[in-house]
Amino acid sequence: MEDASPYKAPDTLPSAAPAPIAVQVRLPTETTRPITIMWAVALILAAISLAGVVYAAIRFAKMPEGSLPPLSVALVAGGLLFDVCLYLATAWGVRRRSRVAACVLLGYYLLGQTLTFVSGQRALGPSLFMTLIxxxxxxxxxxxxxxxxxxxxxxxQQPPRPRLSDDPAFAPKPAAGE
Structure with missing residues (x-):
């Protein structure tokens, strides 16, 4: 005989809430366009830094046998290689809409440009204009x-409401002859 006590817990518990439905969200163009432009600019900056690394490698290759390159050239090449890696990694992160990658990319770019201008390595003419852009x-x-x-x-949080036309009661009726 089964125990029909109202105080006994049922064998299967009902779930507290239905499983959340994965909502595919399509972002508006006003939001995605600046993000796309940002990671494209990061790729351009990586290409410019890579050109500097290639230039330093060509200078190393042209040096006579047995001579060591100046330490400053080696440090600049290493720094530019680090720039390439960081710009590529953050561009990938920004493309995936990572807030951390966007902040790191912005901070690193502003820090690098500030140090370049403060150290006097660049004049305040057109390069300042490009930096600001x-x-x-x-x-x-x-x-x-x-x-x-x-x-x-x-x-x-607020998924779109189902449309009234999706209700089966309002589905189009088949033609009488079919």
């Missing part, structure tokens, strides 16, 4: 990366 693009990309995460969180 690239910094503006990176700031916009970083802000839009945060906005993209906010947009996705809001869309997952």
């Amino acid at each position: 690239v910094a503006f693009v990176m700031i916009l990309g970083t802000l839009e990366t945060f906005n993209a995460h906010r947009y996705v969180a809001r869309a997952r």
